Amino acid sequence: MSTQSDNKFTGNPREPEPVPLAQADELGIKQVLDCDGNANGNLADPNLSEDEVRKFYEMMVLVRAIDDRGWKLQRSGRIAFWIPLLGQEAVQVGVTCALDDKDWIFRAHRELAVWLLRGKSLKMLFAQFYGAEEEPLRGRRLPCLIGSRDINLISSTTQVGASLPHAVGAAWAAKLLGGSEKFLIFFGDGSASRGEFHSAMNFAGIHQPPVMMVCVNNGWAVTTPLDRQTASANFAAKGDNYGVRNVRVDGNDPLALYAVTKDAHDNIEEYGPTLIEAVTFRLGYHTSSDNPDLYRHEQECELWKPWDPVRRLRLYMENKGWWDQTREDALIALHEKEIQEAVTAAEAMKIPGPASQFDDVFAETNWMIEEQKERILSEVKADD
Amino acid sequence: MFDFKLPDIGEGLAEAEFLNWSVKTGQMVKEGDVVAEISTDKVTVELAAPRSGQIHEICVDVGEVVKVGTVILRIDDQSSDQVSQESKPAEKQLEKPSKVKAVKVRTSPVVRRFATENKVDLANVIGSGSEGMILRSDVEAFIKQEVSQQSGDQIIKLKGAALSTAQNISKAANIMATTSISFDVNADQIAKCISENNLSPLTVISMCLIGTLKKHPKFNATIDEENNQLCISDHINLGIAVTASDQLLVPVLENIGSKNSEEISASIIDITARGRHDQLKPQEMRGSTFTLSSTGGIEQGLITSTTPIINHPNVAILWASRFTDRPWVSEGGIIVAKVMSCTLAFDHRYLHGADGFAFISDFEEFMQNPSSAL
Numbered sequence: 001m002s003t004q005s006d007n008k009f010t011g012n013p014r015e016p017e018p019v020p021l022a023q024a025d026e027l028g029i030k031q032v033l034d035c036d037g038n039a040n041g042n043l044a045d046p047n048l049s050e051d052e053v054r055k056f057y058e059m060m061v062l063v064r065a066i067d068d069r070g071w072k073l074q075r076s077g078r079i080a081f082w083i084p085l086l087g088q089e090a091v092q093v094g095v096t097c098a099l100d101d102k103d104w105i106f107r108a109h110r111e112l113a114v115w116l117l118r119g120k121s122l123k124m125l126f127a128q129f130y131g132a133e134e135e136p137l138r139g140r141r142l143p144c145l146i147g148s149r150d151i152n153l154i155s156s157t158t159q160v161g162a163s164l165p166h167a168v169g170a171a172w173a174a175k176l177l178g179g180s181e182k183f184l185i186f187f188g189d190g191s192a193s194r195g196e197f198h199s200a201m202n203f204a205g206i207h208q209p210p211v212m213m214v215c216v217n218n219g220w221a222v223t224t225p226l227d228r229q230t231a232s233a234n235f236a237a238k239g240d241n242y243g244v245r246n247v248r249v250d251g252n253d254p255l256a257l258y259a260v261t262k263d264a265h266d267n268i269e270e271y272g273p274t275l276i277e278a279v280t281f282r283l284g285y286h287t288s289s290d291n292p293d294l295y296r297h298e299q300e301c302e303l304w305k306p307w308d309p310v311r312r313l314r315l316y317m318e319n320k321g322w323w324d325q326t327r328e329d330a331l332i333a334l335h336e337k338e339i340q341e342a343v344t345a346a347e348a349m350k351i352p353g354p355a356s357q358f359d360d361v362f363a364e365t366n367w368m369i370e371e372q373k374e375r376i377l378s379e380v381k382a383d384d
Numbered sequence: 385m386f387d388f389k390l391p392d393i394g395e396g397l398a399e400a401e402f403l404n405w406s407v408k409t410g411q412m413v414k415e416g417d418v419v420a421e422i423s424t425d426k427v428t429v430e431l432a433a434p435r436s437g438q439i440h441e442i443c444v445d446v447g448e449v450v451k452v453g454t455v456i457l458r459i460d461d462q463s464s465d466q467v468s469q470e471s472k473p474a475e476k477q478l479e480k481p482s483k484v485k486a487v488k489v490r491t492s493p494v495v496r497r498f499a500t501e502n503k504v505d506l507a508n509v510i511g512s513g514s515e516g517m518i519l520r521s522d523v524e525a526f527i528k529q530e531v532s533q534q535s536g537d538q539i540i541k542l543k544g545a546a547l548s549t550a551q552n553i554s555k556a557a558n559i560m561a562t563t564s565i566s567f568d569v570n571a572d573q574i575a576k577c578i579s580e581n582n583l584s585p586l587t588v589i590s591m592c593l594i595g596t597l598k599k600h601p602k603f604n605a606t607i608d609e610e611n612n613q614l615c616i617s618d619h620i621n622l623g624i625a626v627t628a629s630d631q632l633l634v635p636v637l638e639n640i641g642s643k644n645s646e647e648i649s650a651s652i653i654d655i656t657a658r659g660r661h662d663q664l665k666p667q668e669m670r671g672s673t674f675t676l677s678s679t680g681g682i683e684q685g686l687i688t689s690t691t692p693i694i695n696h697p698n699v700a701i702l703w704a705s706r707f708t709d710r711p712w713v714s715e716g717g718i719i720v721a722k723v724m725s726c727t728l729a730f731d732h733r734y735l736h737g738a739d740g741f742a743f744i745s746d747f748e749e750f751m752q753n754p755s756s757a758l
Contacts, residue, residue, distance in 0.1 A: 072416035076434035077391020289395050
């Protein structure tokens with residue numbers, strides 16, 4: 001609004017910026033697919049097999065369906081909270097598929113695909129959303145903040161960016177111990193403004209641990225737009241001052257994300273750490289406790305919709321003759337059935353009792369923990 | 385039968401107001417379908433059906449404010465099994481407050497002190513916080529309830545959009561140096577123009593106002609208090625005050641200065657109709673640069689001036705009455721003319737008496753010669 005001062009956010013949504021993916025060459029963004037799924041970008045098509053591309057696509061469609069279902073479960077009071085992922089399907093799939101299963105992944109908030117790509121079940125995923133006792137984190141984290149040690153997946157903290165030093169430190173430890181596993185962390189554009197980002201980048205530049213840092217730049221850190229987040233030209237460029245190799249990639253192009261991550265992963269001995277900025281857009285709410293109508297111009301989502309990663313990959317597959325409406329319909333029906341089964345199973349699971357919060361605090365319990373436990377249990381009993 | 389209880393769909397939501405039901409009794413719904421729109425302290429959100437089945441009963445009326453945990457909808461899902469919802473700890477918590485009351489009082493030291501100062505026995509207060517925790521607002525509500533039981537007064541609590549309107553009005557009244565000028569205008573030419581062009585009075589008055597604002601851009605502006613500056617807008621976003629059920633809404637006609645009379649007429653009809661039916665989106669009520677309050681539709685008797693409160697951060701507002709037949713001196717004689725009374729209120733920190741008189745003079749000029757504004 002021209003009536004508002006240009007220097008401060010006054011509460012009125014500002015006019016949206018053009019979609020950067022439309023100017024990939026000028027903005028130094030690596031891209032395989034154009035808006036309509038043709039592989040004619042500045043990065044060569046990695047020429048994945050039909051099976052591999054279908055795996056990408058089917059997973060992107062599945063996490064989108066999970067997102068839709070999770071939102072409705074939250075809006076009918078069946079789960080407590082939801083973190084939407086709409087529009088950010090490509091980055092979680094393209095990046096994860098470029099890693100080996102032994103590599104460690106530190107999540108941000110929206111990467112549900114990692115869980116499924118590493119072979120964990122839909123049922124246990126929904127069990128986490130319901131906070132069930134039998135899911136790996138025993139119902140102690142917010143819905144969507146998944147993690148499981150058996151697949152080397154570290155759950156995120158709710159405090160954004162806090163895991164950055166952990167990921168870099170873990171990678172350094174592995175290097176010192178002579179291991180061959182590599183490390184990758186997802187974090188958002190807002191995390192790049194935190195002190196932990198500086199600590200992690202500085203450490204990564206000096207000690208060269210085997211780590212890839214994926215900045216999922218989705219345009220908004222809750223209510224903060226990009227021009228209030230950084231004065232740098234972009235997030236990748238921040239790597240230069242730390243001596244960390246960096247690359248900008250189309251975050252809605254699963255093939256480019258795969259190619260860029262695969263390159264960083266396979267050449268980590270030569271390159272050292274890589275900061276990857278995935279340029280994408282959050283089409284949905286920040287969380288179920290948010291209302292983007294209050295700060296985001298409605299037109300902004302419309303501008304990004306043609307760059308929908310699912311649509312682009314589908315067009316790529318159709319051009320190759322690998323996909324059609326019959327397959328699409330069958331996939332959607334299959335997902336609907338599988339998700340329904342997972343919801344039904346998860347809803348029937350046991351919720352942990354109040355005593356369980358005192359388990360696993362220390363390897364061995366101590367008098368303080370026991371005292372608190374007794375007190376809580378006596379109060380709960382009094383209420384019953 | 386499945387009883388759908390109002391869930392806590394925010395973080396620590398205590399209650400919500402029902403704005404709209406999108407289902408009817410007897411209708412079939414699918415799990416996940418939108419069934420209602422509710423307004424919380426923060427936002428308006430849609431509730432989704434937790435079960436598939438037939439709507440058996442809608443238990444809450446539109447406009448009603450209900451507590452989390454209240455049964456809002458009964459869905460016949462061909463089962464008598466409600467185990468899954470009942471067994472959730474979250475549901476159990478909701479029923480705790482009344483039980484907690486008998487056992488022990490749970491609250492913070494600040495609230496205890498507040499209760500003591502107001503001679504309230506906390507054992508009689510039902511907590512709405514987590515695990516039956518008594519909040520300061522619970523004690524305040526209890527005190528009000530006591531008072532109302534003694535006096536028979538009705539207490540109406542402001543909520544949602546009505547509360548934010550009240551806060552904005554209070555802000556404007558507290559920080560602006562409002563002054564106002566009332567005047568009468570001969571509206572005979574306007575009345576003629578309305579019938580000749582088949583336009584609504586509001587459209588023609590808006591057109592005259594737009595013409596005047598273009599000549600007096602300082603009135604078409606917003607205030608930036610932090611930096612002590614007036615931001616004069618290069619386009620006119622006209623806010624139109626609309627009374628909808630029991631609340632005051634100000635939808636905004638964006639960039640109205642570049643539109644013709646037909647476009648303006650259509651947008652006024654659209655936005656006022658949707659306003660009266662509570663269908664406006666929050667973003668349609670933001671960004672006004674000037675406000676018009678026209679009360680012709682609801683006036684009775686002869687109203688000749690008001691004390692309008694400026695729609696902050698705008699700097700001015702014009703109130704306009706309906707047209708009434710009144711004696712008017714013209715060319716040395718007295719005629720019966722259609723007369724419109726107006727009050728222009730403006731923020732004296734930025735605008736002065738001379739600005740106001742000049743504005744009114746040009747507005748009258750357009751009113752006498754409306755074709756120049758069309």
